[in-house]
Amino acid sequence: MRPLQIVIDGFAISSLYAMGAIGFTLIFGVSGVLNLSHGAIMVVAAVVAWAAAGSFGAGPYLGALAGVVAGFVTALATYFIVVRPIQTSRAIPREEKEIFVLTGTLLWGIMLQEAVAHFFTSNPKTVLPLIAGVIDIAGERTSINKLVTAAISLAAIGLLWLLVNRTRRGKVLLAASINPRGLTLLGFELSGVYLQVWAIYGVLAGIAGVLLGAFLGVSSDNVGQLTASAFSIVVLGGLGSVTGSLAAAYVVGYLETLTAYLIAPSIRTVPVLLLLVLVVYVRPQGLLGRR
Amino acid sequence: MIQDRATLLAAAAMALSLAAPASQAAEPIKIVVIAEASAIAGVAIPNAAKLAADEINKAGGVDGRMIEIVDYDDHNSAADGVRAFQRAASQDKAHFVIASYVSEVVLALEPWAARLKLPMITPGAASNDISMRVHDEYEKNKYTFHGYLTSTAIADSVCDGAKDLLVKGLKVKTAVVMSEDAAWTIPLDAQYLECLPKIGIKVIDHIRLSPDTTDFTPIFNKIEGQKPDIMITGISHVGVQPTVQWANQQVPLAMFGVSSQATSSTFWKDTNGATEGVVFQAAAAPDVAVTAKTIPYSQAYQARYGISSAYCGYTTYDEVYMIAAAVKRAGSTDPDKLVEAMEKTDYVGTIGRIAFYGKDEKFTHAIKTGPGFVTGLMLQWQKGRQVTVWPTEVANAKMTFPSFVKVSN
Structure with a gap:
């Protein structure tokens, strides 16, 4: 049990967690939607990548691409079929819309989950790794796929950061998260902004799903757990804070890995849940939250 | 008024048409199958049961009685499994239940088999507790059979x-x-x-x-x-x-x-x-002739469902035949007589020669293992x-x- 093992494994899993949580936090930050179908969208992406690469013979790269496209399409479907009709409905009182969106996305997630189980069974699937094999890092045998997972996650997060902070389009997103009313007064159409953020979210969730499928494997039974995992990371980091979510993802990833290595793999998630309870008590806005 | 009369007539006709076959043909033997349908291994249970039932029915059934399979998805949940089991007893009037490959689900069903006096067999759960409970409280739990190897x-x-x-x-x-x-x-x-x-x-x-x-x-x-x-x-x-x-x-x-x-x-x-x-x-295994029945079964399963049978398919297939034989031996579907007949099982199935341990043995109603039996x-x-x-x-x-x-x- 060498420290380097813990560093490498913790880094890979944390980066994947960050990738999984960042889209979830982005969509909440910008449009105020808690998307409880998040886990299902990731699973759809992973399962489509698996099916495309294996059953349809597309190979790992085209398969991964098909998975990301599936994540993108499913995210947009979520927006158009579930979220937008609730947001624009006149029958639902304004103050109840959040709870309707919450319930709607939860049910949509269950529908997606059952659809995946129906068409592809609930047996876990694994996506072909982009690069197979292992390399030696200072005496630690590490699968290349693990490093690829971390690298792609960090690259995607980096691109998102550039988009938000360095482009005009991104700044509009940022503005929408801070003061949507002010943005509309400046003549921006909020629905257009929301559509953009759902599109970005779809790509992020698709990549996260495919990476997850290649790194750990997924089953339709994981849907709830994946949403809950993203949710706890986001609550820990501060709802809507992208930086907070990133920090929280690494805290969660390393805490889990340390627990698994140093205490017991069977109680891997317990310390994280305790920490979550503690944070909610002591600092309800999360590590870097602003509300 | 006319419409009312028409409705009444239609209802009467429907009631007659539903009642008629029951009075003409012999009452079917109802086997309820409870398993997780979305898992490859789980779905092998209803699939194999239907395969066996169709074969038996094609050969004339059991003394003219056809075997009818009713299947329920338990979503791998003990609560859903128990609900399905209750429904099997109250609504389907099942004579036998083939249930699950998950020990937790089967252990939850065992007291219900006792309470409702509805014989049950599991084709894939392994926990020793299933058959040890039968041993410990035989009169109560004798309705449960452990149709797979104990852990x-x-x-x-x-x-x-x-x-x-x-x-x-x-x-x-x-x-x-x-x-x-x-x-x-x-x-x-x-x-x-x-x-x-x-x-x-x-x-x-x-x-x-x-x-x-x-x-x-x-x-x-x-x-x-x-x-x-x-x-x-x-x-x-x-x-x-x-x-x-x-x-x-x-x-x-x-x-x-x-x-x-x-x-x-x-x-x-x-x-x-x-x-x-x-x-x-x-x-x-699909291509190993454990007995003369193994390969024909695995080929029939493959031909009908396009995939090979999971482990609990073999046992389910055997169990439907064993239940049919027990009904024939008992000459009735009375639960106590059926249990008694089932205990006398000595049947060569797809997984080997199957017989159950007796009430004085540690794993009562579990299948015998070792040389000469299932290995x-x-x-x-x-x-x-x-x-x-x-x-x-x-x-x-x-x-x-x-x-x-x-x-x-």
């Missing part, structure tokens, strides 16, 4: 295989036992820890992992650090993930033991071939196929491992 019998089967393949063949001396934390693995692990040292394999460590585990890296690293010669597995709820991560990370230790998901023919595809070299225990096989995934590597007399391949695995020291 203890499974562990013994693995040890018998390990003795020939690992100790004699590869000079293996040490092992780490890796099992998931579930009802069926408690007696499995206990027996592993007892029988492995007896055949000359020292158990260095015993790891129980949560069935929710997704990242197996720390577990594999820990096991590797202890430098055993081999890993002895006891996994069923998990399977794809540890197998894929084992191959991706090139863990240099062979996996040998129980891996229920590996018995399914889709496991190769689900793991993208990562299962190459995994050795696992099973009661029957089990050790299979291995090789190049996309499940081949049999043990027992030697039926083996059709030699055990080999991927290049990253280092076995004998």
